[in-house]
Amino acid sequence: xxxxxxxxxxxxxxxxxxxxxxxxxxxxxxxxxxxxxxxxxxxxxxxxxxxxxxxxxxxxxxxxxxxxxxxxxxxxxxxxxxxxxxxxxxxxxxxxxxxxxxxxxxxxxxxxxxxxxxxxxxxxxxxxxxxxxxxxxxxxxxxxxxxxxxxxxxxxxxxxxxxxxxxxx
Numbered sequence: 001x002x003x004x005x006x007x008x009x010x011x012x013x014x015x016x017x018x019x020x021x022x023x024x025x026x027x028x029x030x031x032x033x034x035x036x037x038x039x040x041x042x043x044x045x046x047x048x049x050x051x052x053x054x055x056x057x058x059x060x061x062x063x064x065x066x067x068x069x070x071x072x073x074x075x076x077x078x079x080x081x082x083x084x085x086x087x088x089x090x091x092x093x094x095x096x097x098x099x100x101x102x103x104x105x106x107x108x109x110x111x112x113x114x115x116x117x118x119x120x121x122x123x124x125x126x127x128x129x130x131x132x133x134x135x136x137x138x139x140x141x142x143x144x145x146x147x148x149x150x151x152x153x154x155x156x157x158x159x160x161x162x163x164x165x166x167x168x169x
Contacts, residue, residue, distance in 0.1 A: 006108050011154055013116025014067040016146030021051075021073045025113045029145070032109035036102035039094040044084035045102055046137055048076040058131050063123040063142060071144030076128070077103045078137035099140045106143060116148035 001009070026049065033047060050059050051073045059076070060069050077099050084095025103119070110117040120142040128139050 001112060003108075006111050008157070010107060010111040011116075011157070012118040013144075013146075013148045013152055014118055015149040015152035016070045016072060016116060016144070017149050018070075018072060019147045021115060021145055021147075025110075025115060026073070028113060029106055029109040029115075033102050033106040036098075036105040038098035038101065039085035042083050042085050042095075042098065044080040044095045045099050046078040046080065046134060047102075047106075048078065048132060048134070050074040050076060050132075059128075059142065061124075062128040062131060063120055068120065068144060070149070071146045073145045075106060075143045075145065076132060076139060077106075077141045077143065078134055079140050080137050082136055096140060103141055103143060110145050114147075115145055116152065117143050117145050119143065 030047065030049075038044065050056055056071075056074065059074055079095040079099045081093065081095055084093050084098060086093050107117040107119070121140070123139070123142055125139060128142075132139075
């Protein structure tokens with residue numbers, strides 16, 4: 001599958017089967033994530049794999065949605081603010097950008113393996129930090145991963161026309 005095909009196929013999956021994600025698939029996804037680029041190669045991230053029943057239930061308390069509970073596996077994407085690259089001119093921190101790049105690598109790798117994923121950013125940050133404390137890191141996103149249920153809703157991809165988002169100068 002080409003990158004374009006992966007991009008067209010990938011969507012925010014919001015319903016999963018109870019079939020576990022294989023270790024082979026998980027390791028592949030994590031390796032693709034690891035290979036993502038970051039500013040000045042700082043790699044200011046950590047990815048917590050949440051798959052035991054106990055930790056899944058704890059995480060589900062941080063984002064209480066029925067569809068979210070159907071995922072057999074989650075990856076919490078964390079940023080390490082102290083090590084992310086900061087642009088000198090204006091002080092812009094690039095850690096969120098770096099984590100976002102790696103996270104989308106993760107989602108595209110899941111798609112390539114026939115799995116679904118979804119970016120979750122609207123979680124209870126304080127509860128997540130309390131439940132999964134990692135000093136020096138802050139949560140950016142939670143990515144549920146799993147086999148997509150047959151009745152999973154798939155919204156039509158609505159994208160602006162290329163002419164609306166690009167300009168040649």
